[in-house]
Amino acid sequence: MLKIGSTLLLEKTDVSNSEKYLRYRTKVIELADDAIYIDYPINEETKRTDIFPVGTVFKALYVTEEDNAYTFVTTLKGREMLKVPALMLSIPKEGEIRKIQRRQYVRISACTDVALYSEEREINPVSSITLDISGGGLSMLLPENHGFQEKMKVKLYLAYTLQKDGPNFLTAPGHIVRIARNDKSGKILASIQFDNIQERDRQAIIRFCFERQREQRKKGLQMM
CATH class of the missing domain: 2.40.10.220 (predicted glycosyltransferase like domains)
Structure with a gap:
């Protein structure tokens, strides 16, 4: 259900404060059998891009055209140069994608x-x-x-x-x-x-x- 052009919301723990979560917005620009390629995520608070080391773990969330929301855990695998600079995320298995309630994501x-x-x-x-x-x-x-x-x-x-x-x-x-x-x-x-x-x-x-x-x-x- 994840498509090219889908908006992904990414969340990770703040390394300086384990009780705080940082949220980012990005778009899917390419899909492969073993990876999701996204453009560089924008921090929702600062409106800037951040630097992430390979191995960074994110909680990802996306909403379908039918207004259903799904979440999964993904890991930064590397960086690629496509038509634009891209980050490569691990792609979850079907059983690792979880549907969530509306109040949790909108x-x-x-x-x-x-x-x-x-x-x-x-x-x-x-x-x-x-x-x-x-x-x-x-x-x-x-x-x-x-x-x-x-x-x-x-x-x-x-x-x-x-x-x-x-x-x-x-x-x-x-x-x-x-x-x-x-x-x-x-x-x-x-x-x-x-x-x-x-x-x-x-x-x-x-x-x-x-x-x-x-x-x-x-x-x-x-x-x-």
Whole structure:
């Protein structure tokens, strides 16, 4: 089901922090019996390419045209010069490819209004915008003088629009996984995971993600 032109999302452990994962986006440019050839992956956070030693292990994920998602483990085997410089990944056996649930993989770039409140202390709430969102959480911009910290329990008020239902909003509890300044833009980003979100709200977010994903595909944009 993996095809030339398919987008691959690659994930690997950060060597400087074993609890952090780095995510990359790439495309399949050639397929062989024993290898997958991809263009040089782009780091989703820095928007730059990284250097990987041979033997680097990735968790790979791809989505089919039918919106089914699959994941497998692959290893960097080497570098090749095709029409463009390419990396060569090991190709998994059929039994090593696993189908995964939608909520685990649909993360799209989306700019929508969000308000962030602390559940732990009296600090000023933040009204901002999201950068990306999935059924499991989101990332958003924070102002310079914010009072939020990593691991803090928070409440999110999120605005979104569905094609059939129109504008909506929901309330979601969560906690801050990471706060970091983007090296390229200089902006402060917060990654937030939903906690005990009601299933109807999670399904609404997943639906929103798939609708936006289809819109992006029509415009020729890539899924995040």
